[in-house]
Amino acid sequence: MTAEVVNRWGSTLDSVVVYGQGAVCRRLARGCVPPGGTVRVTGLPRSMDPGPLRARVLDPPGVRVSEARVEVEAEPVGVPAPEGLRHEVERLTGEHAAARYRRDHLVHLIAEVGALRPVPPARRRDDPHRRTPVGAWLELADFVDERLAGLHTRLTEVEEVLRRAEHELDISVDKLARSSTDAPSAHVETTVSALLVIDASGAGAGGTEMELELEYAVPGAVWVPAYRLSYRQGDSSARLVMRASVAQRTGEDWTGVSVGLATADLRRGTELPKLRSIRIGRRQPATAPSGWREPPAGLADLFTGYDAAGPRPTTASRPLPVAAGPLLPPPPAPQAYGGPPVPPMDPGSYSPGSYAGHAPPARARTGAGPGSADRSFAAAPALMAPAGAPPPPPPLSSPSAGPPRPSGVELDYTDLVLSGPDEGSGRRGRLFPGSPFDPVATEHRRRAESVATLPLPGHAVRPRVSAGSFDHRFDTAARADIPSDGTWHTVTVGEIAVGLHTEYLCIPSVERTVYATSVLSNTTDQALLAGPVEVTVDDDFLLTAALPTLAPGGVRRVGLGPAEGIRVTRRTNVHESTAGLRNNITVLDHHIHVELANRLAGPVTVEVRERVPVSSETDVRIEERGEWTTPEYGIGPDHHVPGTRVRRVPLPAGGTAVLDGGYEIRMPAGKVLVGGNRRS
Template structure:
């Protein structure tokens, strides 16, 4: 489709961007006066903009948007208009090429001098012996050595110059590769414009347009910074986002929104088709669509005769009879049954049973009602005869049996496609045999959704294959530069994540959340991570200390964070700052609204713990047939901090699945409400409040009573 160059051009400004889990939705604003024809062109859109996501609205409601579409735009730039970075790369490349040529010439000179050696004159059979001129040989050797020394010294200098020039070229190319993809670094720049058609506005009226479109090549992950003071129960959690985008346009001064949703996920409801019992009825033909006319290939006869290599095009088939409305069929010269052409369209692109060559009359039925074996042919052994098939699109009552279809003598190729909008969308060929049953299409041929988008259809010219000439097809991305731009934009999905970072879709789980930045931000299109501040989140904090002295006699500090807002907090890295000093970077788990999680702060050297155990073994019972293992645990805590602390001491008692083995606890510890990954079965906890500089002692224990029949002879029961 040719670009509309007569529409009035309006400059647009990027106003806001909503970054999803993958991809982004951009909104641009433009203001201007309505021309007489109502068509305007909005410039500044990136090359990778998705045409299917384009939406346009008039803000003040004085006009109505009748049509909106994206068109490619080519801009030629003078070499002097290219950015300094591009010119630096060209200068560095020219300098490296010149240094490489000088080094090659020097190497050639060295090789030429190295080949210099004395050549004695030819001797004849009757010539007398001559004395060898040793002085001349030595002078020549001295000359070669002196010349080679100077050449090798110069070659070393040129090699160093070449190394420095190539290093400078590598630096310039690396800087150009890491630069924003929005920079026009080539003399020919490919862009995109939005062509908007307005209705209902008077000529010369001033309107404001908002254009929305989706782009690939944008990702984000959350990060946090937690600031609090010791002894306080509140703190400030600063929500930030690490953004990376390679969309081809710089986001300068835009409002940033962050969403955990998937931009490509379908949100429309499925359409349930009704099931009817009875006669099949043809589906209604779609409005605004019809099959291409017959004889379309004859329009390009003069083009082929003008000297261009002739294309394989269909021969005109017989006209449809008076009783039918379908075009005739014709086969390509030398083609197979898959090359059959229906009304100027290759039958290899439609899913219909193809006509086979006229077979010999079938033999009479075999005795017993079984079909007679087929004649030897190219069909594979074991393939049954094809079931009855109906004509494409022809209604037929259920239960009617048409005449049997013949068996083709050789395999054929067929492919399935959707026909509509005057064109075809074909799939790769799939080898089948003519004896195989081909599923009958339901209803007449119809267009796809892409083929009903008339603004996006492209008319194929005479240089296209014969079965596509003069037909409308959905516009596909065939431009190598556009494909390269999309691949470059989607490369940001493979960026290495920061430490402790988690993808939003993985941490969000079953909910979708959106976060809006408090201020406008700048994010260049360079494909690297940039930090954007979203806002502050008030949280409730509680510092607790946890120790498991049975495993390690060390106390670890933890921070219990309670989310007091109505929004969930995603998993990500959190930088903890205590009393103005940076402490560490930890991993914050996903925190639902109103939930709380524990974040580790490392070992607390100022809080000490010590543990001693004692085991006594005895027997009990009338016949001393029960072994009693009495475990005693003594824990001492000491607080050397200047403020009170809460310490959770975790112990573990054995868990028995045998009712005869009894475990009796003698301590004031408590069991968790339910087992979890943090509190496995058998966990017991003490919670101790230690004042500043205070100490505490904890005593506990349990008895294990094992009947004599359950004891293991020689077993180690003291560990």
């Protein structure tokens, strides 16, 4: 018991990197290594991905982790605590059911009392007519009225109690739904730990105090960017505070952690494709090794001493090991295979189950040394897949000549499980792909992934949508607390300096309204993703707008709503006539008159936009009048369509301006404009 306590190391969550969906958590643990070098690091969540677990020794140098695997221990809780939201919901549910029963009982009594009617006795044929007992009828009516009055009074009180109980129950149910999932079950306490074997030969004997880190992936975490823009009128710069709305239901509360926000896809494969050339001729390149090796000689005699020792004694309870590989089905047919050379890696930094490693951790689980079975592995017939597991892949078509070529599932070394001596004679000492099916962990992960369906805040955009083909990462300036309750929580990322100037824009041919806009320029080397931005001008909240994606060095326009202090009017006049020697040319003369009035306290510059017709016909000529400018299409913060004309007008405080212009269309008399010649 003492050795077990010494070998258990507590861990603290230090940092989290949230991706588009999912997160990678980093835990730190510190302790003294026992002489055997085996420690158990606790604190891992139940919903962690079945992918590889990365372990690395931070201090002292020269120490490496030679084995890492995940184990799950479950034990019943002795006396469950009566406190908690779940107990409160159960109590209020009972009170609500009792109040509803009393209400239904009173309603039934009221119906019974209200149905009381005087029933005269049956009259025989020879009996004379009797007088109606009016007194008895009145006494019955008085009894019914008095009884109903008391029952209705009690019903009113019970309905009020039922209403309060239903209200309190709804509040408790909502609190329970929003509460953190970092809590043990009411009857079973589950402990997820990482079993590590530390090789401290390079740092001296056992008992050395060291610090190590664990890194693992969890589902059930999402984030969207948000911003707060503050500036003062007349300034050429602004303060843009980047924030993030983060929601997580990973099963553990993130308390005092450093949060990183990335737009990358956590489940996207990063393997480089292999481009194979096709040669014509007799000489062909050598065939790549298939990863197959002959089974080691004498594999059946490896367990002779174990069988001679007799049957193994049964144990009362044993922790359930969970492999760190992905949930994949077993192979459908027997294959014998080995592995290609392992890519080089840092022997003092990563365990065999790390993200970059490919060495099979299952060999180390049985305590076999580097020389056992000379690193040759074999697979036996497939197992029956459990209920709810994905269907097995189709059978492999063996080539006509040469050794068997196992599939990619069978070559996934991080997912191989070595069968122990208690397995059948055809399985012991052989490797099988696929980890044991764990329905409890699958249910935890399914509940964690429910945060992906949360409704987004207003103007929010998923980071994978707004980032496009590039990936970005943002780190928070301070540590944050994010509970595992599946609701949005806002954290501050940092402050970004952006260039800003206010412009006023109007298109009087579409709407007689002038709109205020802020032109933002990103002068940093970091992209700004699309999301909601709260605009504050002179310490007064203005509105919440949608900020578009702003690349480094990019310029975009953000609308601030109508500018009520600037008025615009527009009048048009169309005159149709003919020209030419035989009046064979139709002339449409359009006169445009625009008036602007500034009622603001300071000077402004208004950009007025108009549009002239564009024709591809060679016999149609369009002549313009006025000092209008043709913008460069596709350049700048706006996308202009062909035919757009722009004019920038400075307006002093209280000043007005008049813009006159127009265009003349000359076309053959037999042609007519689409929609009619007389239009504005």
